[in-house]
Amino acid sequence: MKALQWQGVNKLSVGTVPDPELRNPGDVIVKVTRTVTCGSDLHLIGGYIPFMEKGDVLGHEFLGEVVEVGPDVRNHRVGDRVVVSSFISCGNCWYCDQKLYSLCDNGNTNPVITETLWGQAPGGCFGYSHAMGGNAGSHAEYIRVPFADVGAFTVPEGVSDERALFASDSAATGWMGADLGGVKPGDVVAVWGAGAVGQMAARAAVLLGADRVIVIDRLDNRLRQVEQHIGAETINYESTDVAGELRERSGGRGPDVCIEAVGMEAHAPGPQFGYDQIKQQLRLQTDRPIAVREAIHACRKGGSVFVLGVYAGFVDKFPLGALMNKGLTVRGAQMHGQRYIPMLLDRMAKGEVTTEHLATHVMPLDQAPEGYRMFKDKKDDCVRAVFVP
Amino acid sequence: MSRTGKALLIVVPLAAGAAVAVKRRRAGTPVSRRNHVVTVYRPLSELESAPLPGTLKEIADETEISMRPAPGDRGTEIAVHIPEGSNVSDGDVRRALRETRSLLEAGDVLLPSGPPATETTALNRPLQAATRHGREGGLL
The missing domain is CATH 3.90.180.10 (Medium-chain alcohol dehydrogenases, catalytic domain)
Structure with missing residues (x-):
């Protein structure tokens, strides 16, 4: 065959x-x-x-x-x-x-x-x-x-x-991120990545009753799909300060649930991307955890971060301090x-x-x-x- | 991908293969022998009512097998000790425990896909060596 x-x-x-x-x-x-x-x-x-x-x-x-x-x-x-x-x-x-x-x-x-x-x-x-x-x-x-x-x-x-x-x-993975991330009616939910999994996670959050669902990406065609087919808001991270925008749209609290749907080959503007890219190519880290770092930093105190993106091994500069001091719950799964x-x-x-x-x-x-x-x-x-x- | 990346792509599976080989060699030395344990999601009473199935039965004469209920309704813990002088290796025990657990829980032991579509190359030889013994290695 x-x-x-x-x-x-x-x-x-x-x-x-x-x-x-x-x-x-x-x-x-x-x-x-x-x-x-x-x-x-x-x-x-x-x-x-x-x-x-x-x-x-x-x-x-x-x-x-x-x-x-x-x-x-x-x-x-x-x-x-x-x-x-x-x-x-x-x-x-x-x-x-x-x-x-x-x-x-x-x-x-x-x-x-x-x-x-x-x-x-x-x-x-x-x-x-x-x-x-x-x-x-x-x-x-x-x-x-x-x-x-x-x-x-x-x-x-x-x-x-x-x-x-x-x-x-895609749809099952996305739904799992919203479900096991603990999305509840009234929540503000941020989703990193507007690919199929990110879009499905956002749709799940909408259907589970979230008050606001915000999807972050750099590709306008994907963000347009989010607005037209998913019923969620968008942020283009190449033209907007994501952390500031999320704080503003969530009353200064930060999103209740942050869903990462990007994975080990994440992109970002600025020097962080170069740093992670070099370390990954030299195999000093296996994954580029840019979106996970941002999600942990943006999440409200006591909030929840769900890692849907696929990671293989080890990452550098993981914000353990933010995770611990803000009392976050971080979870992931295939x-x-x-x-x-x-x-x-x-x-x-x-x-x-x-x-x-x-x-x-x-x-x-x-x-x-x-x-x-x-x-x-x-x-x-x-x-x-x-x-x- | 950079040349360094490609080189590391070769090195990582080689290192994994080497690690498995070293582990398998060490399996024969008495110093590494600790109990191997799995938890099977079946009640102890059920497991005690009949001989254990599968490859665990085949190595039972050369090992010491004990069972106790797992806490929290998680089933039964099956522990295997390899006594001095036994011809059974740690790899044999890991495989037997995994296969027996699968038989008890799922009624079958999953076989790999087949027939294979892959070719042996210099790059994937260590990976193939590791996966040929996929149920024998690991941390169990």
């Missing part, structure tokens, strides 16, 4: 790989009908997460049709249209029982790397390096989905492929998709969560390398490139 493969740092190609097979009785094989780029893929492509092998298939946010079913699968049949959580979870361990699905004890076949790096291993993820299980990704014609009764969800008839696709990861996808599909059916505008570029899988170039360079106002295998 055809698939998009990682061939080395910043080298992608579409090649032919073996068709996936059922390996466990709870697996299904899905014919991929839509699969989408994610900002976190850029960390893999650029070599910032050095656990890729030549030939690995990328992609973790997708939707498709079930074409083969393992003998233990109960919830799905051939022909089902399903959206699949990007994280692979067993549904039966203590973490899954607490609805912390991305922390599943049994979803990662290769816990050695993350356990050594981080102390404990999270669950596995599709197309996200051998640190996350080495699972083949979704930028392919077919994909094997383990624990399908737990991680694959039938899409209701009233929800289009174009909309449901983003329930797989996404617990199984917890949110059914609710999101309901909200998508009602029109409360819409995502079609995020798919600014739709193209055949053959053009995926060009799609990633456009996505990475933000060419032609690309927010997300969707591939149709």
Whole structure:
């Protein structure tokens, strides 16, 4: 079958790989009908997460049709249209029982790397390096989905492929940031990053009753999408003092909840960006935590900061003093998709969560390398490139 | 990416591979042997009612296995001690504990994707060496 493969740092190609097979009785094989780029893929492509092998298939946010079913699968049949959580979870361990699905004890076949790096291993993820299980990704014609009764969800008839696709990861991740960040009616919420995840976090905050939701980015096309489709306010950090503006818009208190949806390759005006860029390139730090620093500094006393952006290892100049003295709660997670996808599909059916505008570029899988170039360079106002295998 | 970055890209997986190799070598030395413990999200009464499944059963004769209830309704703690003279390695125990936990909780042990789409290169050889023993390493 055809698939998009990682061939080395910043080298992608579409090649032919073996068709996936059922390996466990709870697996299904899905014919991929839509699969989408994610900002976190850029960390893999650029070599910032050095656990890729030549030939690995990328992609973790997708939707498709079930074409083969393992003998233990109960919830799905051939022909089902399903959206699949990007994280692979067993549904039966203590973490899954607490609805912390991305922390599943049994979803990662290769816990050695993350356990050594981080102390404990999270669950596995599709197309996200051998640190996350080495699972083949979704930028392919077919994909094997383990624990399908737990991680694959039938899409209701009233929800289009174009909309449901983003329930797989972006919408679930964004909702988690607002939910576990503790957004309540009356809150002022600030979101760093107006990509798909940031927009979905902002939409979640609106729907959870926040009084004001403010999204921060430097790209005008994304900020326009926020205003038109999400119903939130915006700040362009290249032309505005973010901290001052947030203080002013929150009565001098600072936002109650700050959601960071940027990740390890953050940009910023001024010398801070140069400092972090040099340290990251020299591998003196693995991540550029610019948005996290700003969120911690801006957050109101006793407020909450949720880190949705993907980070791999160690950062420099982390504002521990602000965190401690302001009594902040800082939390983060990979996404617990199984917890949110059914609710999101309901909200998508009602029109409360819409995502079609995020798919600014739709193209055949053959053009995926060009799609990633456009996505990475933000060419032609690309927010997300969707591939149709 | 800069030349330095590319060089480090090679060095980091090599270092990870080397660390795993050193750990595996040290696994045979008595000084590193402490109990390996997992918590399984099943009640102690259930685990005591039948022989433990999977690879843990296979190494039971050469190890000392004990169980006790985990606090806070978190299930059962299974601890494995490797006695002097045993032929079982720390890696064998880690793999057995992980596989047995998965069998008890999920009813199955997840297999990696396949068939593989990747090629072996000089760059990824250490990573492949580490992942071939993915359930044997780590901190368990």
